[in-house]
Amino acid sequence: MIELKFYKSSLKALKLLLLASPFIAFSLFDIVNHANTMPLWFAWFSLCFFGLAIPVALFHLFDRRPQIIINELGIFDRMAYKEMVNWELVQDAYRADIHGQKFICIVLDEKAIPLLKGNKNLKNLSKAMGFQEVNLSLGQLKKSDQEKIEWLIINLMNADPLKRKQLMLDN
Known part of the structure; x- marks a missing residue:
């Protein structure tokens, strides 16, 4: 029996990872150096929010099961x-x-x-x-x-x- 299998796009997972990285880096910089470019609570919130993109992107990147x-x-x-x-x-x-x-x-x-x-x-x-x-x-x-x-x-x-x-x- 012929089966056509369609997989998740690795490019979209990499795009998510690359788009979230600057926000993560900026938040980390602000927390570590106390740059006060944004309130400390907002820097932590931003780090947690955009940091969630890393496990999601890695899951999509390495999940090789057909969708x-x-x-x-x-x-x-x-x-x-x-x-x-x-x-x-x-x-x-x-x-x-x-x-x-x-x-x-x-x-x-x-x-x-x-x-x-x-x-x-x-x-x-x-x-x-x-x-x-x-x-x-x-x-x-x-x-x-x-x-x-x-x-x-x-x-x-x-x-x-x-x-x-x-x-x-x-x-």
Whole structure:
């Protein structure tokens, strides 16, 4: 069985690390040298806040597990769901952009929705924001992968089960 695996972008993790570094350095300089360019409490807050970017960026940088797996049977998002969503359950899919973060919202058959595990309150909040029960976050993927995933989902959900393999090979 053919599987297309999509991984987190190392470049985005490095970008996060590099963008947070000047703020961390400036905060450390202010704390150590008592430069008083900002209040001491604010320097510590800034150090803690931007310092959180280091473990997050390192996790994304060294996490080599696939985030999204697409095959002939369905789609699996490791970050959101523990089970594969079969193509037969997918009725529609659309892209949503929230403050520059891209998502693929997958509309499922009404009979399949109760089978999904998860927090009911979060699902209701998700619906209120215009999302669906299954939402694939594309924010940590490469831009070319984001477009490829969107194309694959739209075409595979409407394709004949016998033609899905060929669609995946063509891509």
